[in-house]
Amino acid sequence: MPLISPDDGHLTVFNVFETDTAELQDDVLDAMRDIVDHADYPGWISSTLHAGIDTPGTANYIQWRSLADLQARYEGQKFRGKTVPQFHKLARTTRLLQTELEFTQQRPGLGDTVEISPDRDDHTVLIILDTTPDNQKELLETLARPDEWITTVPGYVSHTYFRGLDGTYVVNYAQWESKELYDAFHHLPEEQRPADVRAGRVRARELVTGRQANTYRVTHSRSATTD
Template structure:
């Protein structure tokens, strides 16, 4: 089962695709399922496929043993001449983010962040763009432990990942339901603790752009299974 943990040392790749139609999303999901089911690459650990909810699109979260293993996959003829043209045909926008897990905060009843079809999470993936000189500050701010967030109704986990190129930070969050997440997301600032408000304000001062979507995990496969 795929796990997100800073202790694993894996490279975590977010392949985030958008499309304009439900049919386009279905075609992306079918293509990615086929790739995942036939994955047999040196250093490949797992792939977890997500279907977009708020906006049409997909997220394939892939774990690799190392950056060198991923680069070998990208250099392959099949990837360059089949996979890339296929995705360019099916998607209206593509982001390929290479990241590493920095920290996770979990509900007190959870011991690890599992992201697979074994669970029923309402998943939120937020990509923050940031200037390289501010990335560490943003990572430290978002990864700051905060008991109030961990114990919000419906919160299950959120994991902060650092983009290896220095220009992004990703928040991968799991919630019990859309209603629970919306209640948290739309909570007025004055109803949040002072420390939380200060952290959010500081993070906003560092971010140059924000891109978010919500998802359901629809398929996963690991090298061991």
């Protein structure tokens, strides 16, 4: 199964698609699954498909050995001539986000490595925070730091921050035990959060220029090492 580890050195790509209907979401997932199940690209490590819960859409969490391997895939004739047009036809918006892992934290007792698998029952939250190259570093320093309080929040499992390679965004990938527990945390009144957490949230909002968020369930995963 794919693992998120601060020591792996992988390039992580998030392919995030928004669709107008649940039916189109299923069409995107079917097309993605076909690609994932036949993947044999040099440097490809794993792909994990996510189905949108709050709004229709998909996310593919992909690990690559290096940026050069990914670019070779993107420059392929089949990818440019067939794959890209296919997904632009099915999805209302598409984002292909190239990132590096900056910070990860789990609930105490779970270790340092985060597991991603359809065999788990995680309620997955993906938040893309747009920013500027001048502010990306401070945004990461504000958010990507150890947080003891969140480990006491019912339902919390893990959260990980990724740095966008082009400097214009930060990605938060988080796991919770259920939608109900995450929603309770998400809508928690500000005055019930610790003072340092509130201050960080205020500063982060000042640094962010846009926000895209959805929740997901993992539906399929395949790794090169399992074949």
